[in-house]
Amino acid sequence: GESVGLHLPTLSVQEGDNSIINCAYSNSASDYFIWYKQESGKGPQFIIDIRSNMDKRQGQRVTVLLNKTVKHLSLQIAATQPGDSAVYFCAEIEYNFNKFYFGSGTKLNVKP
Amino acid sequence: NAGVTQTPKFRILKIGQSMTLQCTQDMNHNxxxxxxxxxxxxxxxxxxSVGAGITDKGEVPNGYNVSRxxxxxxxxxxELAAPSQTSVYFCASRDRDSNQPQHFGDGTRLSIL
Structure with missing residues (x-):
């Protein structure tokens, strides 16, 4: 889940297992939701997005689920690999108003 | 395409000094x-900024200025670096005409001592 403060929540998984990272959002008017991956010393990298009129979207090894009733977003990574180790954070967007809100992130640690 | 390029990658400033963080993108994003x-x-x-000549404040603009x-x-x-401005700064761009996500640079790590 998301957290405010110096210490990010950490999810440790074994290589090959599936990972689920969660995010709670706050703005009911958000049109889009995006998951980003941020490796150490790098900028955020787009992983997958989902429109507010959808509840599930799949990419390569990743799936995003959106539950608007409880304002919850999740990222599922299948067969997690060491290269997936990074901080993952969600963003909620109102494109018409050019508004972007970013979560603080969850650190994924993949053990070989 | 290089995408979004930020310079410098690292910088240490003394309190009260000024500096400019550079950001350039080659994707013709507005x-x-x-x-x-x-x-x-x-x-x-x-x-x-939504285009050349137009800039707007975000959530935390105090102590910063921009131009486009x-x-x-x-x-x-x-203009007058303060310890509270110690942070990692990211520049991003996106295409105005589609609901595309932002493209980010790799950041500038700035320390004010």
């Missing part, structure tokens, strides 16, 4: 953004 990222926190919007004289460049200026 929209550009400056964020700061403090440890364990989400990105906070400092300033953004060309589509490609969006420099961020710190």
């Amino acid at each position: 929209y550009m953004y400056w964020y700061r990222q403090d440890p364990g926190m989400g990105l906070k919007l400092i300033y953004y 004289s060309t589509t490609e460049d969006f420099p961020l200026r710190l």
Whole structure:
């Protein structure tokens, strides 16, 4: 889940297992939701997005689920690999108003 | 395409000094953004621009200035550096005409001592 403060929540998984990272959002008017991956010393990298009129979207090894009733977003990574180790954070967007809100992130640690 | 390029990657400033963080993009994106990222926190919007000659304040603009004289460049200026401005700064851009996500640079790590 998301957290405010110096210490990010950490999810440790074994290589090959599936990972689920969660995010709670706050703005009911958000049109889009995006998951980003941020490796150490790098900028955020787009992983997958989902429109507010959808509840599930799949990419390569990743799936995003959106539950608007409880304002919850999740990222599922299948067969997690060491290269997936990074901080993952969600963003909620109102494109018409050019508004972007970013979560603080969850650190994924993949053990070989 | 290089995407979004930020320079410098690292910088140490003394309190009261000034500097400009450079950002350039080669994707012909209209929209550009400056964020700061403090440890364990989400990105906070400092300033953004919807096109050359147009800039707007974001969530945390105090202590910063920007300009947008060309589509490609969006420099961020710190006039009187303060310890509270120690952070990692990210520039981003996106295409105005589609609901596309922002493309981010690799950041500038700035320390004010």
